[in-house]
Amino acid sequence: MNVGIYIYDQAEVLDFSGPFEVFSTASRICENDTPFNTFLVSETGQEVNARGEYRIIPAYSFQSSPHIDLLIIAGGVHSSEMKKKTVLQWIRKTSANATVVASVCTGVFLLAAAGVVTKHTVTTHWEDIGDLKAGYPNLNVRESKRWVADENIISSAGISAGIDMSLHLVSILYSKMLAEKTAVQMEYHWKTRSYV
Amino acid sequence: MNVGIYIYDQAEVLDFSGPFEVFSTASRICENDTPFNTFLVSETGQEVNARGEYRIIPAYSFQSSPHIDLLIIAGGVHSSEMKKKTVLQWIRKTSANATVVASVCTGVFLLAAAGVVTKHTVTTHWEDIGDLKAGYPNLNVRESKRWVADENIISSAGISAGIDMSLHLVSILYSKMLAEKTAVQMEYHWKTRSYV
Numbered sequence: 001m002n003v004g005i006y007i008y009d010q011a012e013v014l015d016f017s018g019p020f021e022v023f024s025t026a027s028r029i030c031e032n033d034t035p036f037n038t039f040l041v042s043e044t045g046q047e048v049n050a051r052g053e054y055r056i057i058p059a060y061s062f063q064s065s066p067h068i069d070l071l072i073i074a075g076g077v078h079s080s081e082m083k084k085k086t087v088l089q090w091i092r093k094t095s096a097n098a099t100v101v102a103s104v105c106t107g108v109f110l111l112a113a114a115g116v117v118t119k120h121t122v123t124t125h126w127e128d129i130g131d132l133k134a135g136y137p138n139l140n141v142r143e144s145k146r147w148v149a150d151e152n153i154i155s156s157a158g159i160s161a162g163i164d165m166s167l168h169l170v171s172i173l174y175s176k177m178l179a180e181k182t183a184v185q186m187e188y189h190w191k192t193r194s195y196v
Numbered sequence: 197m198n199v200g201i202y203i204y205d206q207a208e209v210l211d212f213s214g215p216f217e218v219f220s221t222a223s224r225i226c227e228n229d230t231p232f233n234t235f236l237v238s239e240t241g242q243e244v245n246a247r248g249e250y251r252i253i254p255a256y257s258f259q260s261s262p263h264i265d266l267l268i269i270a271g272g273v274h275s276s277e278m279k280k281k282t283v284l285q286w287i288r289k290t291s292a293n294a295t296v297v298a299s300v301c302t303g304v305f306l307l308a309a310a311g312v313v314t315k316h317t318v319t320t321h322w323e324d325i326g327d328l329k330a331g332y333p334n335l336n337v338r339e340s341k342r343w344v345a346d347e348n349i350i351s352s353a354g355i356s357a358g359i360d361m362s363l364h365l366v367s368i369l370y371s372k373m374l375a376e377k378t379a380v381q382m383e384y385h386w387k388t389r390s391y392v
Binding site for chain 2: 012013014017018020021024025028038039040047051052053054055056057058059125126127157158159160161163185186187188189191
């Protein structure tokens with residue numbers, strides 16, 4: 001399964017590195033199988049300057065990316081991305097072809113701007129709940145949840161909640177045992193339930 | 197305060213991105229102050245291929261790095277680093293000039309190989325406790341701890357424990373209030389005590 005994580009300038013570091021750690025570790029420790037091929041994707045494939053001057057080189061551009069089965073949209077300072085037609089089009093098209101679409105933190109704003117979530121039940125960082133409700137009144141925005149699933153779309157609360165959501169995705173896409181082993185390997189106290 | 201995080205090929209992604217997120221977020225949300233200047237350092241300053249093919253460009257090389265007040269050594273597949281004289285010399289010299297020295301996961305093996313920890317009380321990833329005891333019998337290796345502090349040296353357990361240790365460092369180097377605000381901003385359930 002190809003796990004593609006969308007990153008951009010001013011993306012929040014833990015929003016993409018947390019899920020990256022979960023899926024790459026799950027694949028590494030999985031016995032007799034490598035269930036997840038995890039990679040970062042940006043618009044151009046060139047160096048991305050994530051929040052706090054953290055310079056990262058994605059594996060692929062929109063053009064060069066292989067098919068994505070699980071698309072994860074990182075949050076951060078997403079306002080510039082909201083204005084980019086190419087980005088929103090790519091998110092819309094890639095989401096339509098993906099098995100599962102996920103967002104971390106404010107990544108859900110990009111899913112909303114791209115029209116991937118319309119009347120869905122979603123969540124975001126506690127600081128942005130008000131803005132999400134105001135900007136997209138048709139969404140059913142939930143508070144105080146680590147993550148929220150609606151059909152094949154799953155959105156997490158802020159930053160570190162992306163780790164809990166990713167472990168949950170490992171559990172439903174592969175096995176609960178692998179998700180638990182991954183949390184133990186990461187020495188992470190997994191919030192296995194979606195409520196805080 | 198300059199927070200320098202040492203990274204290298206096959207370093208574990210969350211070992212360095214977790215602490216990076218903590219210190220950069222703490223500085224961003226701190227009122228009327230920017231207490232931490234956080235950056236990644238590698239031997240050459242060139243692109244580093246972290247575990248899982250995660251390509252990252254450090255801000256500095258050993259040569260170009262500014263003075264480091266808090267040195268953090270990430271873990272991962274550290275065996276190649278253990279054999280590099282230049283790396284061990286840099287760790288030894290930088291540690292001697294730092295206010296605080298920290299390790300995440302197996303990063304403590306590099307501190308031991310560099311002679312920075314000798315008879316100290318330390319910890320590491322649960323999987324590597326036996327190897328650390330066997331390789332460095334003079335160390336007092338503790339198990340089932342999120343982190344262990346001994347004088348100005350602090351070592352954490354595996355991967356995500358580096359986040360808890362970093363929040364603890366924010367609390368002692370700046371304020372408990374800032375550490376708590378940072379955990380809330382990251383929506384992270386901070387293990388405030390050093391025991392698991």
